[in-house]
Amino acid sequence: MKKLMAANWKMFKTAQDAKETAAELVELVGELSEDREVVVFPPFTALHAAGEVFSQHEGYSFGGQNVCAALEGAFTGEISPLMLKDAGCTWVLTGHSERRALFGETSEQVGEKTTFALNNGLNVCICIGETLEEREAGKLEAVISEQLEKGLATIPDVAPECLAVAYEPVWAIGTGKVAGPEEIVEAHAIVRAKLLDILKGKANTTRVLYGGSVKPDNATQIIALDNVDGVLVGGASLKAESFSKIVTA
Numbered sequence: 001m002k003k004l005m006a007a008n009w010k011m012f013k014t015a016q017d018a019k020e021t022a023a024e025l026v027e028l029v030g031e032l033s034e035d036r037e038v039v040v041f042p043p044f045t046a047l048h049a050a051g052e053v054f055s056q057h058e059g060y061s062f063g064g065q066n067v068c069a070a071l072e073g074a075f076t077g078e079i080s081p082l083m084l085k086d087a088g089c090t091w092v093l094t095g096h097s098e099r100r101a102l103f104g105e106t107s108e109q110v111g112e113k114t115t116f117a118l119n120n121g122l123n124v125c126i127c128i129g130e131t132l133e134e135r136e137a138g139k140l141e142a143v144i145s146e147q148l149e150k151g152l153a154t155i156p157d158v159a160p161e162c163l164a165v166a167y168e169p170v171w172a173i174g175t176g177k178v179a180g181p182e183e184i185v186e187a188h189a190i191v192r193a194k195l196l197d198i199l200k201g202k203a204n205t206t207r208v209l210y211g212g213s214v215k216p217d218n219a220t221q222i223i224a225l226d227n228v229d230g231v232l233v234g235g236a237s238l239k240a241e242s243f244s245k246i247v248t249a
């Protein structure tokens with residue numbers, strides 16, 4: 001199973017910046033090692049520009065940061081899976097904690113988007129994770145379980161490589177506070193067990209990524225942990241220099 005090294009560029013970069021960062025990244029990484037795969041999530045307006053670079057390089061793909069559970073219609077401000085595919089995307093993120101916390105997305109909505117995107121031929125990286133308050137109240141397992149049960153409730157029967165789960169503790173996102181190895185191993189074991197319940201045998205080859213303050217100096221340790229099949233990186237993915245070190249960690 002290849003490790004999936006994912007970059008979430010959030011609401012950063014013009015098309016020109018995205019193209020430059022993409023070009024610098026593939027240059028710095030050089031030949032991608034056999035056991036690595038890279039997926040980058042640029043903002044919508046930079047998909048074409050970044051895609052021009054990534055589509056020329058084996059092992060790289062790109063995707064949208066959000067998707068609507070409809071093909072077309074009167075949904076101002078939304079984007080359809082058809083449009084993402086038209087821009088060359090093969091992936092989409094669903095349920096990022098910023099979508100949940102700042103834009104009120106519920107686990108049910110995340111589930112609808114996940115199912116719809118998979119049904120329409122996109123690979124999905126669904127994001128889950130607890131807040132500090134939930135962790136301190138002993139609700140880690142309950143929160144992750146709820147997000148996975150609702151998020152994957154109606155997904156179609158797809159190949160395991162079409163789905164990835166990113167465990168991102170909300171308190172570790174953009175804060176510089178990375179979860180410790182024991183916390184990551186504990187949470188990933190819960191995710192794997194839950195996936196086994198939901199996806200049965202396919203759960204063993206469904207990639208579970210860790211996200212939250214991943215940096216060049218902690219990436220090697222994190223990706224070597226049990227049940228960690230890659231990383232989802234925000235801040236440290238914006239510069240090609242630091243993300244290239246994570247990709248090759």
Ligand code: PGA
Nearest residue numbers: 173174212213233234235
């Ligand atoms: P961060 O973001 O790496 O900046 O913590 C991760 C994410 O939001 O996916």
